[in-house]
Amino acid sequence: MDAVSYSSFRKNLKSYMQKVNQDSESLLVTVKDPEDTVVVMSKSDYDAMQETMYLLSNPDLMARIRRGDKQVQAGKATVHDLLEDVDDD
Incomplete structure (x- = not known):
């Protein structure tokens, strides 16, 4: 992380910002x-950090993520193509 004085920042x-x-x-x-x-920090980085903190603070969701990770590591996951939405126009 770079540091800059307040006067230079101003x-x-x-x-x-760019x-x-x-x-x-x-x-x-400083x-x-x-x-x-x-x-x-950028807003997108802030948003990502907030989302990560939310996920990490949710015990039920973290348990599901860990369970899924164990399933993947045990070879119990399958790979498939993504489905595409079909417009009914």
Whole structure:
């Protein structure tokens, strides 16, 4: 993760925002008081992190995922082609 001072971040806000979105790498914005330091990340990375945290915090869903993973590792899964939606137009 790259770090940048608040003053540099403020002066080049647009370019830092573009870099964060293009690189999918968070940016640490530092200030004198470490408690005021922030991390800037793209919305898509934030959304992915929130979804991961939701999945990990749901014990029932995690149990199902682990059960499915064990089935795949035991060779009890089958591969098939994806189905396509058929329009009734």
